[in-house]
Amino acid sequence: MRIDPDLLFESELWNDGLIHVVGLDEAGRGALAGPVAVGAVILPPGDKTLLSGTLSGARDSKQMTPRRREALAPRIKETALEWAVGFATPEEIDLQGIVRATRLAAIRALHQFSITPQYLLTDFRLELPQIDIPQKSLVKGDARCLSIACASILAKTERDALMRELEERYPGYGFAKHKGYGTQAHRSALMRLGSSEIHRRTFHLKNLRITNE
Numbered sequence: 001m002r003i004d005p006d007l008l009f010e011s012e013l014w015n016d017g018l019i020h021v022v023g024l025d026e027a028g029r030g031a032l033a034g035p036v037a038v039g040a041v042i043l044p045p046g047d048k049t050l051l052s053g054t055l056s057g058a059r060d061s062k063q064m065t066p067r068r069r070e071a072l073a074p075r076i077k078e079t080a081l082e083w084a085v086g087f088a089t090p091e092e093i094d095l096q097g098i099v100r101a102t103r104l105a106a107i108r109a110l111h112q113f114s115i116t117p118q119y120l121l122t123d124f125r126l127e128l129p130q131i132d133i134p135q136k137s138l139v140k141g142d143a144r145c146l147s148i149a150c151a152s153i154l155a156k157t158e159r160d161a162l163m164r165e166l167e168e169r170y171p172g173y174g175f176a177k178h179k180g181y182g183t184q185a186h187r188s189a190l191m192r193l194g195s196s197e198i199h200r201r202t203f204h205l206k207n208l209r210i211t212n213e
Helices: 006-017 050-055 066-079 090-096 098-110 146-169 184-193 205-207
Strands: 021-026 036-042 080-086 119-123 135-138
Touching: 006 021, 006 066, 006 119, 006 146, 006 184, 021 146, 036 098, 036 146, 050 066, 066 146, 080 090, 080 098, 080 146, 090 098
Parallel strands: 021 119, 119 135
Antiparallel strands: 021 036, 036 080
């Protein structure tokens, strides 16, 4: 039986007087091309049953169909006190590594807020040690914590939209379909066309024996 994420972690913090609790999650970490994205969501404290009902179906974005993600994203945006998505470029990923680049994307998302966050709930591996805000990293956070699940959905839908735009600038790779991940179709396109400006050079492209001369 599937168990949807709930507001247990948020409720404990709200009860302690921490109202502006941010959920954060990433999308695109393992892709071969395109940016990494981090969503950040502050849900309003209040009637937990009503909030859970309004956002019913929100969970780890990877476990949802594209149609369901796209349907829920506007509802999350309307419900949240604030939301944002930050990006780090393929160049930044190559220069800094995926961990630091993902943290950079998270900081960019937080900097978009007009509300000062009081606590961060992050998905596992998205700790932000350089941010002086109390925080907790949750294993499978997007499956357990509603704020993180909502952040996961916004990170995924906003990044997917960007990858569809990049398909127009870099035709032939199929970015609109695979969103930069290493599918067989993507790898075949890389063998045929070589890498583009938005491919991550430090990921496993060298194993494909691609030449760009």
